[in-house]
Amino acid sequence: MKDGCKVKICGITNLEDREMTAAAGADYFGVIVDVPYSPRTLNRETAAGLLKDAPLDGVALVFQQDLQQIKHLVEFCQPQAVQLLNPVPLDWLRELKGSFPEVSWWQSLFLPAAGIAAPHLNIEELRHTCETATGLCSCLPHPNIEGLRLQMQELATAGADAVILDTAVKRAGKTRFGGTGQTSNWELACSLVETSPLPVFLAGGIKPSNIKVALDAVRPDGVDLCSGVEVRPGRKDPAKLRELIDLVRIWEKENN
C-alpha cells in the first residue's frame, strides 16, 4: 500500500460539523464555494470563516470560476487545497501552481456510474459548460479510459497535486458532474489508479456500508465523500462519520 488512505469529508457547511469531522479523524474537510447546483454551496465569506483556523486541512471546491476569480478565492479564503470541479486550461493550472505553490491543486475527473461499462458522458454538454464559464477551455475531458490516462499525465506535468475520480450521471436529460451520491465504475477507477502519476481520491456514493468493498476494489490514495455521512444535505451524521473513518483506518492496518 502507498502512504495510507486519506479521508476527505466534503460539503461542510458549519463549524460544528467541521469540528466533528476533525474529531472523527478525517484528513481534510471540503467546502463548496459558489456552486449553484449544490445544496451545500456557501458564499466566499462563510467558506473563509470555516477555512480559517481549522483543526484540519481545508479544501475549497470551485466550479466555473475564471482564473482571476480562482486567484481571488485563494487569497480571500486561504484554503490548503483547491478542488477544480470543471477542467481548466493547463496553462491556468501552471500559473496557479506558480502563484500559489503552497496550495495543493486537485482536479475532479468523471467516470460513468457503476454498471455502465463504456464512458457515456455528454462531452458536448461539459464543453458548453466550460466555454460558457471560462471563455475557453483547452483541457476537455477525454471520452475514453486511455484519454483519461493521458489527461492525468498532462495534469501532473502542469502542476496538479491530485485527482478526484467522481461519478457523472445523466438525469432528466442533463449530465450531473459530481455530488451524485452514486458510485462509479470501480473497475475503470482501479485501472486508472494503477497507472496514475498523481495520488487519486475515489469519490461518488461512498458510505460506511460500501467503503471496504471500495477500498479493496480500487486501492485509491484517498476517499472523498459527502452524502454518505449525512443526516440531510449539509448536515453530517456523527455516527456515520465515525464509522466510516474507523473502517478506513482498520482497512489501512489490514493492508499495510
Ligand SMILES: O=C(O)c1ccccc1N[C@@H]1O[C@H](COP(=O)(O)O)[C@@H](O)[C@H]1O
Ligand atoms: O457535494 C455536493 O453537493 C457536490 C455538488 C456538486 C459537485 C460536487 C459535489 N461534491 C463532490 O462530490 C463528491 C461525491 O459526493 P457524494 O459522496 O457522492 O455525495 C464529494 O465528495 C464532493 O467532492
